Amino acid sequence: MASFKSTKIPIYPKLGEKVTPDTLYWKNYKAPVQIKEFGAVTSIDFSSLAPHNYAVTASTRIHIYGPFSTEPVKTFTRFKDTAYSGKFRSDGQLLVAGCEDSMVRLFDVSGKVALRVFKGHTKGVHVTDFTSDCYHILTGSDDYTCRLWDIPNSTELTSYKEHTDYIRCGITSKLNRDIFITGSYDHTLRMFDARVEKSVMTMDHSQPVESVLLYPSEGLLVSAGGRYVKVWDLLKGGQPLVSLKNHHKTVTCLSLSSNGQRLLSASLDRHVKIYNTTNYKVVHNFDYAASILSLALAPDDESIVVGMTNGVLSIKHRKSPEEKREMAGKQRMQPVYRIFVKGRNYVPKKDDFLVSKPVKSHLAKYDKQLKKFNISKALDTALESWRRNRKPEITVAVMKELDRRGTLKNALAGRDEQNLSQLLNFLIGNVVDPRFTPVLVTATEMILDIYQAVVGQSSVVDRQLVRLQELVEREVDYQQDLLEVLGMLDTLFAASLPRKEVILNSSPLARSDGKIM
């Protein structure tokens, strides 16, 4: 005697992205904290010193925020024009920033007034950075030059004028105090050695370069410009490795995750994309409200800070493990004492005979009713509001089962106005869902057959029938449009492969046919 086989609820593949460890990792952030700045946020830099404050450059100010504060810890306002590229020194004591007024200012993090002001550039300075020995500063400017400055003497050491357009990005090597790389709107990336008078390496990005980034090993260089993100192998003399084109607007900022395994790129198209650095595939994607100009990750990926053109700074903090656990704990039911503790510690004695209980199979309510051939009741159960709204696949599966048994018509018949409108509501909601259409179309036809005599007796049902009709007509129109598009695409595809067709159909076919005949 076989047991009753319950109705199979088909599991439909989840649409959208797949759940990978990456998506789990990058989704594990809290809702963003938003801070309004005075202007577009052009640069964000994290201090390497705990508690990892970060400097946000926007308009004529640089704000320094603590890791969890929404109010700035400190503000530098001594800029005459728009400030650019506020950068911490590696010891977190000094901060350098460029300005549209061509001056470079050096601040003590605890002070207010600039310690040093480096004058020499003739146009706005968009790039500033400290060298790895902490005594020099690299600057890049719209006057096409990049310069090295000595901090103690506040003098200019060297100046390179090789770029032929604005220098908008640059980075110093963390391993060698003399090496730095700049990117310019002249489409090139140049690597300089302070001991040599000319650039040592030039790479052509073929787009205005907006951002450069060095891997921690400094063997690879990443540059962003236009819609492209390019990776260069410095050890092979600047050979291009990969060119990524995942954004549909200019990529403005690059960042690496703390373990160096993931690369993040932010773009004016309002997306932040995360790449796997082994295969350079996009593993995750963040959406923001406005075009992104700057992006930074806190050490250990504790927070993601994004600055946008509309002056909004968005900070996402990672969920702490306790919070995660809390979330999980809430969902689990408390064990009932009676059930879970009773007899739990009982150890069977030597002579005890263990009686294994037959496993009782649990049947859902609609299955119990189907087992007893209570078809109308089973359909009612399946049409209960929560099931109808949250799990329409169950309702559809029960309808399908009834149809298979040949009793769907009987189950649908004999319903009053309220019941019928419920049923029609469900149909209106789901009949165009491609997963359910085959079953629901049959059910709809049956309902129309059964209830055609009572059309016009109830305004509620009539209104729903009209809605259903509109829905079906719209769907038919959609399908027609789609078929048209399909036809167009077919012609396009056919046009794009003419040569292959000819080869396939003419030479081997004719030859073989000729021999066979």
Add this chain to the structure above:
Amino acid sequence: MVAHAEIRVVHLSGSKINFREPVITNDSRFLLCASGESVKVYSSSSEECVHDLQGHTDLVSGIVRNPSNHLQVYSCSADGTVRLWDFTDGILIKTFIIGYPIYSIYVSENHGGVVFVVVPMANDKSSELFQLVAVHLPLSGDQEVEARELSAVLCDVSPSGAASFGRKGEYIAAVKGLQLEVFFFKKQKSHRFFLKSGNKKGAKNAFTCVSCHPKEDCIATGHEDGKIRLWRNFNQKKEYTYSTLHWHHGAVNTLQFTPEGTNLLSGGIESVLVQWHYTQENQKDFLPRLGGAITHIAVSPDGSLFCTSHSDNKITIIQSCVKVSAIIQGLVKGEGVRTDLTIDPRSKALVLNGKPGHLQFYSLHRDKLLYNLDIVQQEYIHEEGLDQFEVVKAAFDTRGDWLATVEERTQKGSELEINLKLWVYDEQTQSFMLNTTVIAPHEDQITAMCFSPSPETTMLVTISFDGHFKAWLLADHSDTKEGASWSCDFVGGYHHLKPGCCCFSADGSLLAVGFQEVVTVWSPSWELLTTLSQPPGAIRDLCFGRLSCSKYLLGTSTKNQLCCWNLLTCSLEWSTPVDVSLLQADPLSENMAAFCSQSGCSDLFVFKPGEPRPLYSQKALCTGKVQRAVFAPRDQMLESCEEHAQWLNRSQLYFFTQHMDLMTFSTKTEEDRLLASSKRLMVDDSVAVTPFYLLLGKHRQHQEALTNPMAERIQLPQGSIAIKELLYTPAHVLPSASFLCSMFVRSLLISSSSASEEKEPVEEEMESEEEDSEGEAELRDARQDLGGSAAWGPGEELGAPALTKAQERELRRVKHFDHSWLSSVLEC
């Protein structure tokens, strides 16, 4: 054509066991059922077949217990004989020749020496009218007796199972159509009762079955509309009464009173055994979901066991209407094998569709259904006229790790529903687990499906009437939580033609797809390599050659052609005009089998694609078309040296005829071997012949054979004590096994003195070697022995010229011994 006497086409069992009502023996230990041309005796507890009573030459059409001897049964057959069997020993006791084909048999305790059989009215098989006749069985000592003393009892009865004896055998009731006829033996008179055809309100009054109450005058009849009528007071023509019971929604197939008459059992298409209480008729018990439709019910004479036979060739044994205790399942053969015959590479079982929505795994070697795999996984609704899901295709990959199935449901007025399911073999549960379900893989029927045999990729190709073929690949999603699943990799087509068949080459490097008249050959990277065609006639079957013939591709077309293409030159090698209905390649050799239908008969040709002459051919294999065929690899290679039988050495060819008989080819050497093994396997009848029993029984016999010569020897008293000590002391007080081992082994050794004469040389050698290193016990014995036979000393031996080897060795050993004590004795 040379007649090959050595190769015979034989029926393979797997015949219907639900053809007639089974019989339970008086002691409820055995169950007998008619199975084709034999009667099978099953053990009711272990479900194993204990005996196969063979003797009838045509379909067995009924079995009844001999009322005068509870160890005997009568069986009747369409060959016109009634045979009396002793089922415990499986011996044919007597054969009564009636001379007419018999369709069923009835007996009663009160009619000793008489059996009632149903025979055709006119003496030919085509007759539509049947009569019930009483046959007086002559008492005679002969094995074969002619029983010609027939007396007609009832005319115009239905041929099967629609008659029943009443209380004390006073009357017999038979039903046919709309008529119930009761024949009273005392008055030699029959009463007839008619029902109206009553077509209104869907009532169909035709009788289907009848059963008489064993203690009271009551007849229960079942009807086509599901009603059961209880007739009483039927000894008057006019004042009879009946009451109606109604539960079944379909026809009542069978009715049976329990021996005490307290309950009435009924069954029908619903597959629910209904137990009506005779006194309180509105009370009933149910035993639902037994399987297929119930066709017969039998009750053991003591009422403790029921058994029901089902339409899916199954017999269920039920203990007192509560619990199913055993299921005897035969090969399920529906109207056709919709899935092709396949062989499971793991279990070597024949796989085909069985019960609705199931695949059955049938062991060909043991003639037993191994298990059913539920493919559809839906509750089966037993109702006529419903469109159910059916398994239409099944395919295994080469290692048996994956199984692909296609199920299909056609419904009037709605779309065709197709599901493709992929099953992975689970080592732990030893069965297939569902991995992926693809809903609507194609828009139309799937016509063929095959796995790629290449070991690198796990790929499935499905071919459908919608003009496409699709390749499905196993994609491993190890980065996400769900495991490996299948997804579509490639969709191909050729000029919107409908593909009909596909075949992979043996190494999986080529895929041939037959698109009507054109064969397309594809590479694994889905490039169309070449097209071959030989019009007119659409391609029906495609087959790549194997091993040395792997450069050939064979195809059969609907217009009577068998073509062989050479794949290296892409040209036609040869073609012959034969109407090949089925082409099958042997997976283990180059051989191909082609079944050709010609003038209502089927011929078989076995050939190698590279050779001009067929290896074997047989004309008029069977009537009608061969439906399906498969090569099953043998578990043991045959060593037949006849040239024309060599193709059967590695694998065996099985096929289904038009009438759904499973046939095979057997050679002389094979039959000899089978005969020898069946002799060897003669076993105790009371115990069912399980493989386990065979193993253990053989082992025991072997042991007995070993111990018998030992028993004659004199056991050493000290040895037996040691063994006893070892065996009867509780294990926890014993010292470690390593310590005991040498002692135990020593105690088992037999002293050379008592056994030396009868021992074989080899054993002797072993023993002597052991003794060289052995302890004192034997030494002492040997000394005693020597002391006893000191008379024949070395001097005598020197004189003897011819010594046996054994004696020589004995001598050598004696020489090793210290003889100093002897001198001391002599001195005394």
